[in-house]
Amino acid sequence: MRLIGIDPGTGILGFGVIDRLDYNSLQIIDAGVIRTPAKQNDADRLKIIYDELRAIILQTKPSVMAVEKLFFAQNVTTAMSVSQARGVILxxxxxxxxxxxxxTPLQIKQSLTGYGRAEKKQVQEMVKVILKLDHIPKxxxxxxxxxxxxxxxxxxxx
Amino acid sequence: MRLIGIDPGTGILGFGVIDRLDYNSLQIIDAGVIRTPAKQNDADRLKIIYDELRAIILQTKPSVMAVEKLFFAQNVTTAMSVSQARGVILxxxxxxxxxxxxxTPLQIKQSLTGYGRAEKKQVQEMVKVILKLDHIPKxxxxxxxxxxxxxxxxxxxx
Structure with a gap:
């Protein structure tokens, strides 16, 4: 099974495509980010996200998408901006x-490290180990x- | 000039298309709502909004879109849901x-009634008067x- 994971955002959106051979064997296929220029307006940036993400999906052909769910932040403007991007991603x-x-971020931390309050760095270290990478993806x-x-x-x- | 106005939302999205003949003469072309079933998931509902709004734009051919800007509410879940719809609308x-x-709602109230804190009903009454309608659009x-x-x-x- 091929999965695409998404970390939503308007300025920078992360994606990662993996193959699940079995429970213990995952293989990285592609990973990267979609960046949109801060000086452009929302509609322009959403169109870039839509076009690029569609191209990535067409090229890598996943059957499942796993999206990080918005963990509500204090910053409402950010929450609204991320939600707009999520609309286009969905x-x-x-x-x-x-x-x-x-x-949710809590579920992701729990799954990868066994601890819902793990540091970001520990989660990233586990991504490296699980996917047998030489270094943490940046x-x-x-x-x-x-x-x-x-x-x-x-x-x-x- | 032909304009389409949008009141964003996931459950119900309002649209209204008008022709601007000159400053004092506006004509209604089309108006209505796009409804999506509450029992469906976000992605399904966003796809309905995308498909229907695209069809309305193709059919009525406006050159300008005026969107009500999210006035931040206390309810964060609603704000995020409306923002997802806004992403697709933009x-x-x-x-x-x-x-x-x-x-913003304040700008809209100010423009139509001359008073930023006007009641919703007063704004709707002005819509009726300005567009020379028999009744307030529902x-x-x-x-x-x-x-x-x-x-x-x-x-x-x-």
Whole structure:
């Protein structure tokens, strides 16, 4: 099964595609970020996200999307901006007929480290170990997207 | 000039299309709402909004979109849901190459009634008067969408 994990955002959106061979064997296929220029307006930036994410889905052909669920922050402006991007991300997934699953940061930390209050760094270290990578994927958004995909893979069971 | 006004929402989205003949002469072309079933998931509902709004834009061919800007509510869940819908609405506008303008509820009230704290009912009454309608368009989302379009028309000047 091929999964795409997404860490949503307007300025930078992380994605990570993995193959689940079995419960204990995951393989990285692709990972990266979509960046949009801060000087552009919302509509322009959402169009970039839509076009690029659609291209990534067409190219890598996942059947499942795991999206990090918005953990509500103090900053309402950020929450609204991330939600706008999420709208476009969910639309992309729906149009490509992907199954969609959502995980909170707490669930992701719990799945990867066994501890819901783990440090970001510990989660990233586990992404590296689980996917047998030489180093932690950078930037953070990319590692976070892979962590969401791994969380879904683990939720399926053996 | 033809304008489409939008009152964003996931459960119900209002739209109103008007022609601006000149500063004092506006004509209603179409108005209504897009409803999505509460029992469906976010992705399904966003896809309905995307498909229906795109069809309305293709059919009525506006050159400008005026969107009500989220006035931040106490309810964060609602704010995030409305923002997801806004993401898809802005994408539709961008794909159809519409110019996009955003107005806060305060700006809309100010434009239509001259008073930023006017009652909702007063704004709706002005929509009826300005567009020379027999009655106030229903539901409220539809009247609010027309009010956004009228606000943009007034902002252009004579």
């Amino acid at each position: 639309l992309c997934a729906k149009e490509a007929e992907l199954e969609i699953f959502e995980y 930037p953070d958004d990319c590692a976070d997207a892979l962590a969401a995909a791994i969380t879904h893979s683990m939720s399926i069971g053996s | 994408l539709c506008a961008k794909e159809a190459e519409l110019e996009i303008f955003e107005y 539901p409220d989302d539809c009247a609010d969408a027309l009010a956004a379009a009228i606000t943009h028309s007034m902002s252009i000047g004579s």
